[in-house]
Amino acid sequence: MSSTTHRGVVAALMSQPHTPGEIVRIARLAADWTQADLGRRCGYSASQISRWETGTCPLRDVDTLHCLARALLLPVEVFGLTLDHSCGVSTRPAGSPAPRVSGDPMPVWEEHDPMRRRTVLAGLGALAGSAALGSAPPPGSAAAADPVSTLEQALLAPPLRTGTPVALARLQRAVATARTVFAHGHYADVAARLPALIASAAATSAAPSPGEDSAAAHTQLAELYSLATELGIKTGRDQLAWTAADRGLHAADASGDLLTRASTRRVWAIVLRRGGHAGTAQQLIIDTAYALQPDLRSPEQLSVFGSLMETAAYTAAADGDRDTARAFLAEAVDAATRLGADGNHRYTHFGPTGVSLYQLSTARVLGDAGTAIEHARRINPASIPFAERRARYWVDVARAFDQWGKPEHCYRALLAAEKVSADEVRYRKPTAAMTTTLLQHPQAHQLPGLRDFARRTGTPA
Template sequence: MATAARVTADVDDQPTAASALTETYHLATQVLIKLHEDGMAWSAMDRARQAAREADDPLLTAETERISAIVLRRSRHRARAEQTAVSAAQALDAGTGLTSIEQSCAYGRLLATAAYTAALSDRRDTAWELLAEADEASRRAGAGGGFAEVDVALYKISVARRLGDFGAAVEYARALRPDQLGNVERRARYWEDVALALFGRGAHAQAYQALLAAEQTAPQEVRYRPWAQQLTDALLSADRRQALPGLRSFAARTGVT
């Protein structure tokens, strides 16, 4: 429908129609990422970039590049993914001057995405430098922005955990309440990072409790995502004395045998 609307739109309405089409492809790409359909996500993202060029909207272009970076890093193109996000942030800054809250938020999201990507390659100094700059952008945006200090706090947990700093990840998590995170997706991500960081520290019982909290928050995030299944399998192997009540029934719910 969005494609048809763009094709049939009058000249004056083409940018609006292209924007709607771009956002449709964004949503499709994000769903495909969660389903681990990386090839299809790549195709959807390519179409989003084409539509974004027609929309000629700096904020939409920034979000398109951010999601493109996520698709790239999932395809093992981490260096290119990091550069895509950083370059998009620089282009947004140069093109707009970051004079609005929305622009500062988009800038912060791009840098936080780049920071997490750098952490995946164990580029710890770069990861923390990028995240510090994202933090500054979130402060400029203030409480009314779409990318706030709480979002940066969540990224700190993820970056520390990815860098293997499990103790730091747990400490960052303790400083953040899940109810501060707003939507279900971010709360599920919080519990994912907490569970994995606790397991990394050898705190198996606490990791299991965090896994249960993730399931309570977003059952689909636990039952259909590889990270949860892999962690469940690891807990089953570690729980030789069966000291984690309900773990085996939990494993059955998530399809782990």
């Protein structure tokens, strides 16, 4: 297509209203490309391009629109986006603070909602003060001293048989409470609760109350094992993660629930990948997702399927397979678009924001630090509803800046992560490695408070 024709196409698109899918189709045909041609240029399948063009799949994701605009040589304004000269597309939410430093490659967003913080703290206070099943042990006890090691020792022994059966409703509330504490980034507290909770859930599934279903208790037991697995992954305790994931699979099978089985298999796939079995992990995810695909209608189904696609994308990225990672991310974007909003169905934290976080992390894993920071700029951390995810965002940002060789920005991101969740920087091995690197950097003396930060996070200074 000549430059004159291209300008004419752009002018026509700007002068008349079109849906995003219509814009893609008009520009693609003007370039004399097939749907497969365009798909190859932006990392999507021809069928996905077709779904967007025909409107059967809404085209709303900002990153996708940005990618299509680049491939089709279109100004982003044709899609109703505004140009941001620092990162290409401005997606900063209305009312959010502007970057404080002109030209800063990653502005540090601040949280300006003290009422939100008070509400979160009040909720945690209520949880901590309750006498609910699985409450944290008192300070000074052995479990409180090193709760993650205590949990690991409990699970590495034969399955816990010392619990007392409880009513299913009480067990469900206790599991939800443990999940909430984890979502707030309090990993030590969760670790302290889990041994008693798992023992009680195992006893309840073996001997449910009259009139109650053991399968439902097995669902809760599988959820607790999945939580223990996530905690093991988070804290770098691979034996804990492996043992908990294996037991979670057995509990999920006993539950007879398709979504429970899918969720536990996703967690098991993460453990397999970390253990060097990326191919097996990826096949497990694909098989599990295929079993869900015929019936993706409810928010729970879409969320579990979308989280499988996110994990598949990350697994492919960790294996260096850029094209496959993009393809799975496109499926996750599609599921999030169909879901329509962020949610926490089946404790997946899945939605448009969650997919954006995975776009950041997969770019980082692929070694594309600049692209990772581009993705990070498009996310307002204050919009991430859970502290665990917010802190993980900042750790990913820090790791991208570490790759990029920007120690000051790496340190700022680590401080932001600590502000959100002290446990996130205290227990995760990547933060200790980055802190050690910062301490050894020639500019370490220009990072105020670095040695204090190292001391707080248990990194030898």
